[in-house]
Amino acid sequence: MTAQTTSQPRRALRLGVAGPVGTGKSSTIANLCRALAEEFRIGVITNDIYTDEDARFLRSEGVLPGERIRAVETGACPHTAIRDDVTMNLLAVEDLERDFDPLDIVLVESGGDNLTATFAPSLVDAQLFVLDVAGGGDVARKGGPGIGRADLLVINKIDLAPYVDVDVEQMLADASQAREGRAVVGVSRKQPETVETLARWVREMHAAFLGGGHTPQDPGPMAPHFHADDSEEGGYVHTHGDGDAATADGSTAGAVAGHRH
Template sequence: MPETPASARALRLGVAGPVGTGKSSLIATVCRALGEELRLGVITNDIYTDEDARFLRSAGVLDPDRIRAVETGACPHTAIRDDITMNLLAAEDLERDFSPLDIVLIESGGDNLTATFSPALVDAQIFVLDVAGGGDVARKGGPGIGRADLLVVNKTDLAPYVGVDVPQMVADAAEAREGRAVLALSKHDAESVAALRAWVLSMLAAHRSGDHVPQDPGPMAPHFHADDEHPEGGFVHAHDEHEHADAEAHSH
């Protein structure tokens, strides 16, 4: 059977980020903002539990049957990047059971700053940070921060309590992302929720028209290797094949 063109199926939107940044809450916010006009489904990832799925079901944001849990049994990034079989099957089953769907949101288990989705699993991805993790996190970079389709600085309503300058954190994030989209979000702030809603709708439109090409943020951002024998004290190394070739050329 021929493969269904990506633009003919639901937009698969990945949501990744460290533990506790509010990924499940963000998905609930998207469901509340768009659930009445779009046909949505959700897949959550946890290592040993279905806790995130149960949270979303209890929140009443969707028909509980439209929220599926994947128990990865391994490091969270394994199931969204290295071996996507479990998530891919879950997405296909969900789309078959509730066809047609407009968007399937896939939540990663909480991982570190290096976690990104394979473009074979999702069409676009959101990376989530939160102010409680510290205002300097956005400056630290990494593939999710640097190259996800959208970076969300979440829980901005907590900033006064944790001493974080949100505009500065957003500015640092924008610099780290070289101008790619950054959104400061609080589920209690209607303006920021409206901005998130608008971004999701724009991504859906680009997916349907075929104008959006899924990007691979890469397993790791280019990074510096110290080398006492190198004339400049080390060299830049990248895991992307093209960047790797460039880095190697500059290291000689």
């Protein structure tokens, strides 16, 4: 009898996409899939607390074969599943890589979160942070780990700037300053040249990944942030990485798994 051998699936470049609610994370992924699907075999993992709506949106857009788009329902605050305990996302990525081997790129979309959301480097090789002009021209100046130290900052929906009184060039300049010169790109799905700039960055990242020239960087832990709930205290302040959270009256709340929004 000949012994059967099983080979490990090829390890894809794993790119995280984070940012606040409504900035266009799913549309950014759709833009990338449309621009790169003929060059790369791509898979997508979306994250939401209680729904697979983002995955359904991407399937409805027809940007990839539907079976290569999968949803993770985190059941807790979004940053928990991309930062504190990445197990469910890591398993989903590995399953996707195994089922559709070989994949070149896996995009992991975080659930909508605040300005400090970051991926653990154990989950992704590089991360994009997405803002949009409708959130205000000053938001890029506010900094934080996501804005300041993600591998790429995307200022999305720049075509809306005239309607919300935002100076795009100033917002991009503020973002570049906040990031100390790290990469920033302004994008509109209605301006193909901007999508191509975004796609070119991904191509370059993939080439660096294959060549061993990219090392995943940890943007740093999330800043302390407040979680509202229906308790008498009204919620609690949570700091990722210490396992505890201070309530509004200064006492401690339980583990991350108990988060409520």
